[in-house]
Amino acid sequence: MKTxxxxxxxxxxxxxxxxxxxxxxxxxxxxxxxxxxVGWGVSKANTALIHGGYDDDPDKYPTRAxxxxxxxxxxxxxxxxLQIAHVWNGALIVALKDEDFDELERLLERGxxxxxxxMRIVEGDELFHLEPGLTREAIGALWVPIVGQIAPIxxxxxxxxxxxxxxxKTHLETEVRGIKVENGEVKGVKTNNGFIEADVxxxxxxxxxxxxxxxxxxxYFEIHPRKxxxxxxxxxxxxxxxxxxPTPTPVSKGIVVTTEVSGHLMIGPNAxxxxxxEKDNLATTKEGLEGVWxxxxxxxxQLPPRxxxxxxxxxxxxEPTGGDFIIKAEEEVWGFINVAGIRSPGLTSAPAIAYEVxxxxxxxxxxxxxxxxxxxxxxxxxxxxxxxxxxxxxxLVKKNPAYxxxxxxxxxxxxxxxxxxxxxxxxxxxxxxxxxSVKFRTKATTGTCQGSFCRPRIVQLxxxxxxxxxxxxxxxxxxxxxxxxxxxxxxxxxxx
Amino acid sequence: xxxxxPEVPMLSYDVVVIGGGPAGMASAIKAxxxxxxxxxxxxxxxxxxxxxxxxHPGFGIHYFKEELTGPEFASRLAKxxxxxxxxxxxxxxxxEIRNYSDLEKFVLFTSPAGIYGVWAKxxxxxxxxxxxxxxEIGIVGDRVSGIYTAGxxxxxxxxxxxxxxxxxxxxxxxxxxxxxxxxxxxxxxKVKAVIELMPYPGGLARNVMILRDxxxxxxxxxxxxxxxxxxxxxxxxxxxxxxxLKEIPGSEFWIEADTLVISAGLVPxxxxxxxxxxxxxxxxxxxxxxxxxxxxxxxxxxAGNSLVINDLVDYVAEQGELAAEGAKEFxxxxxxxxxxxxKVERGENVRLVVPHYLSGERDVYxxxxxxxxxxxxxxxxxxxxxxxxxxxxxxxxxxxxxxxAEEIRNAEKLTVEVTGA
Numbered sequence: 001m002k003t004x005x006x007x008x009x010x011x012x013x014x015x016x017x018x019x020x021x022x023x024x025x026x027x028x029x030x031x032x033x034x035x036x037x038v039g040w041g042v043s044k045a046n047t048a049l050i051h052g053g054y055d056d057d058p059d060k061y062p063t064r065a066x067x068x069x070x071x072x073x074x075x076x077x078x079x080x081x082l083q084i085a086h087v088w089n090g091a092l093i094v095a096l097k098d099e100d101f102d103e104l105e106r107l108l109e110r111g112x113x114x115x116x117x118x119m120r121i122v123e124g125d126e127l128f129h130l131e132p133g134l135t136r137e138a139i140g141a142l143w144v145p146i147v148g149q150i151a152p153i154x155x156x157x158x159x160x161x162x163x164x165x166x167x168x169k170t171h172l173e174t175e176v177r178g179i180k181v182e183n184g185e186v187k188g189v190k191t192n193n194g195f196i197e198a199d200v201x202x203x204x205x206x207x208x209x210x211x212x213x214x215x216x217x218x219x220y221f222e223i224h225p226r227k228x229x230x231x232x233x234x235x236x237x238x239x240x241x242x243x244x245x246p247t248p249t250p251v252s253k254g255i256v257v258t259t260e261v262s263g264h265l266m267i268g269p270n271a272x273x274x275x276x277x278e279k280d281n282l283a284t285t286k287e288g289l290e291g292v293w294x295x296x297x298x299x300x301x302q303l304p305p306r307x308x309x310x311x312x313x314x315x316x317x318x319e320p321t322g323g324d325f326i327i328k329a330e331e332e333v334w335g336f337i338n339v340a341g342i343r344s345p346g347l348t349s350a351p352a353i354a355y356e357v358x359x360x361x362x363x364x365x366x367x368x369x370x371x372x373x374x375x376x377x378x379x380x381x382x383x384x385x386x387x388x389x390x391x392x393x394x395x396l397v398k399k400n401p402a403y404x405x406x407x408x409x410x411x412x413x414x415x416x417x418x419x420x421x422x423x424x425x426x427x428x429x430x431x432x433x434x435x436x437s438v439k440f441r442t443k444a445t446t447g448t449c450q451g452s453f454c455r456p457r458i459v460q461l462x463x464x465x466x467x468x469x470x471x472x473x474x475x476x477x478x479x480x481x482x483x484x485x486x487x488x489x490x491x492x493x494x495x496x
Numbered sequence: 497x498x499x500x501x502p503e504v505p506m507l508s509y510d511v512v513v514i515g516g517g518p519a520g521m522a523s524a525i526k527a528x529x530x531x532x533x534x535x536x537x538x539x540x541x542x543x544x545x546x547x548x549x550x551x552h553p554g555f556g557i558h559y560f561k562e563e564l565t566g567p568e569f570a571s572r573l574a575k576x577x578x579x580x581x582x583x584x585x586x587x588x589x590x591x592e593i594r595n596y597s598d599l600e601k602f603v604l605f606t607s608p609a610g611i612y613g614v615w616a617k618x619x620x621x622x623x624x625x626x627x628x629x630x631x632e633i634g635i636v637g638d639r640v641s642g643i644y645t646a647g648x649x650x651x652x653x654x655x656x657x658x659x660x661x662x663x664x665x666x667x668x669x670x671x672x673x674x675x676x677x678x679x680x681x682x683x684x685x686k687v688k689a690v691i692e693l694m695p696y697p698g699g700l701a702r703n704v705m706i707l708r709d710x711x712x713x714x715x716x717x718x719x720x721x722x723x724x725x726x727x728x729x730x731x732x733x734x735x736x737x738x739x740x741l742k743e744i745p746g747s748e749f750w751i752e753a754d755t756l757v758i759s760a761g762l763v764p765x766x767x768x769x770x771x772x773x774x775x776x777x778x779x780x781x782x783x784x785x786x787x788x789x790x791x792x793x794x795x796x797x798x799a800g801n802s803l804v805i806n807d808l809v810d811y812v813a814e815q816g817e818l819a820a821e822g823a824k825e826f827x828x829x830x831x832x833x834x835x836x837x838x839k840v841e842r843g844e845n846v847r848l849v850v851p852h853y854l855s856g857e858r859d860v861y862x863x864x865x866x867x868x869x870x871x872x873x874x875x876x877x878x879x880x881x882x883x884x885x886x887x888x889x890x891x892x893x894x895x896x897x898x899x900x901a902e903e904i905r906n907a908e909k910l911t912v913e914v915t916g917a
């Protein structure tokens with residue numbers, strides 16, 4: 001008899017856990033997600049950094065301190081196994097005032113305690129050699145070479161694809177409505193799509209982890225949303241070579257200036273605490289964005305004119321009571337494991353969190369895990385026309401002409417790329433066709449024009465492949481349909 | 497000859513025209529008529545550029561001497577192109593342009609038939625423009641469905657047959673925005689407001705009439721600053737601005753709408769030209785050109801909205817022809833002759849003017865826009881004593897001025913100004 005495991009939440013934590021658990025023969029893993037696709041919650045909008053592990057105080061936040069550095073090391077392997085876009089370009093934590101040096105010294109010390117390798121303080125010529133565009137006001141920096149960046153939603157997608165290939169079953173657009181507990185043991189998950197039996201439930205529900213925990217009768221923590229806003233610029237705007245941080249404050253790591261993995265200058269985030277009921281407030285604000293702009297200018301004075309902005313966005317971090325990750329097999333409800341409050345450095349820590357959970361299943365629940373002999377650690381990334389040399393692209397076009405046809409002109413995304421993305425959406429069980437699902441897999445619509453040329457064409461491809469009318473294709477799930485009907489719908493009076 | 501990509505099949509032409517809209521088609525037709533071996537490349541599945549989705553009339557009054565719809569204008573050019581046997585490829589997207597020497601240009605393009613390299617002696621770049629989007633104009637709030645550029649809304653309606661929404665707010669009173677206001681109204685949607693940042697409408701007079709015809713409120717000196725909604729646009733926040741375009745605190749109000757259409761202007765799509773060092777005029781955001789529409793890189797010509805944002809397709813086609821004549825001369829003379837150019841400069845109340853350099857050897861059209869609307873003015877070029885009385889000038893309406901070679905031949909430079917009479 002296999003042990004049934006329900007993982008609630010297909011974000012970076014849930015997806016990592018599903019992948020790690022997919023290697024065991026005696027587990028039947030169900031990954032449950034209320035959104036139409038994976039990675040659309042907290043994992044979607046963040047700074048996309050693989051942190052160095054120097055920032056988390058091991059006395060105050062022991063779990064974060066332990067898992068961040070471990071996660072960083074694991075990502076170095078995972079990005080290769082799963083073909084996730086990444087760059088290991090290192091970070092500079094920049095001092096602008098003499099007092100900042102004291103903080104850098106503290107970070108250096110803390111980093112050493114946490115086991116972060118190769119850190120040191122750099123000054124003068126070396127600093128500007130590492131980052132020629134850095135503000136000339138900089139008087140020194142902590143150099144952390146192991147810091148990197150990945151594409152966070154593509155990472156979640158890669159993990160889930162790999163998990164599904166290894167037997168994990170996904171349940172998308174499935175909202176958890178209750179947890180069945182009998183005699184102090186979990187029995188399963190009640191959802192809008194019926195009951196899912198489970199012997200072990202892993203609560204990786206991000207912003208909603210407190211609500212899910214309460215369904216199991218566990219009520220010792222609360223998650224409150226902390227909003228961060230960002231600007232992203234066109235790819236012809238010069239950005240830094242390294243990830244640039246200001247010297248941190250007790251509240252946050254500060255406003256980062258970076259060139260993200262796709263080559264766009266990105267600045268952000270600020271940190272605005274929202275009341276617990278605003279877990280869906282992803283609105284950007286003028287005041288917030290202006291604050292980010294001013295903050296970023298301190299490190300990167302040559303910010304471009306506003307006409308070079310291609311997008312502004314906001315994300316929410318799930319801030320837990322106490323500030324540390326809550327990763328725990330709950331004693332009073334046997335089989336219920338909380339993976340809650342996975343705020344920064346959650347993306348970094350995710351692989352380590354997943355191994356931690358596997359260990360808890362063995363150690364705390366006493367379930368001996370039996371490794372599969374045929375577990376496949378590898379996953380192939382979809383074709384990206386823009387990454388192919390012309391000779392290689394031509395071989396592909398000969399087999400399938402769709403690869404020669406560009407749909408997204410800004411990022412040179414081909415029709416073939418998009419059709420592959422749609423196949424992969426279906427592979428992991430995406431039921432509602434959304435432009436965003438294609439966007440996160442292909443980069444279509446993320447360039448200079450933000451999709452005004454190619455979005456209608458992507459809608460048409462999605463409509464055809466999913467067998468629906470084009471106006472029923474959504475931007476990001478139900479309620480965000482592209483149109484209200486065919487062009488004569490209102491005149492006929494049969495408006496949708 | 498070099499082989500930049502040894503495995504890629506190579507083609508060879510006198511001139512490659514990039515873009516199959518009105519500028520590109522007119523240009524390819526002219527080049528063929530002048531005896532050049534020409535290849536036209538367009539990334540869409542069909543020729544015509546943006547015209548096939550412009551199903552309204554108002555095209556061709558100057559160029560064809562009759563009023564046509566967009567698709568009609570495009571099909572006339574396409575028909576002529578096919579009759580002449582101009583070689584063209586659709587679904588063909590240019591990936592890269594390289595400039596090896598004056599007469600050695602290289603274009604790499606992809607298409608369903610494969611990736612090809614093309615050698616050409618000259619390139620005519622007519623790739624049009626792109627629309628400014630909501631993020632670029634600083635709109636904040638929720639990133640939800642129901643926000644479209646005017647062109648995207650037009651594509652959805654008139655190419656794909658999709659009605660985007662039923663309660664519409666339009667940002668910008670330029671031609672495209674006004675035409676979409678009419679288009680939505682005709683399909684039974686309610687256009688709740690057109691919001692214009694400037695204190696005057698941005699479109700041609702004939703299009704501003706649409707607002708009266710369909711009883712659509714126009715808010716001048718206002719801007720949309722925020723969108724809110726879950727999944728779909730539910731309401732948009734509008735604020736009044738002062739003379740300096742600064743938001744006036746306390747003037748905010750919300751309009752309920754399910755659709756926000758952004759018609760906030762066009763930007764020449766010239767990234768690939770910038771990459772090869774073509775000089776850009778900040779006033780037009782397009783290349784700096786001479787009176788044959790040749791850019792600062794010899795042998796690279798530009799026409800249509802990639803040169804300067806036009807309001808009449810007729811001028812676009814005219815620029816296409818001119819660029820083809822330039823390419824012909826360039827190839828015949830094996831390059832651009834060095835000469836002393838007459839520089840054209842922007843004077844009072846002139847926002848932009850092209851071309852930027854004149855040879856003085858031929859008649860030329862200047863295309864210019866004013867900074868602000870004025871009445872009873874004079875367009876002057878003091879250096880040559882040129883004066884032209886104009887009843888009304890508006891930023892929305894491009895002024896086209898013919899100068900004869902003999903008028904300008906001896907000038908050092910020309911300053912174009914529009915001032916009170």
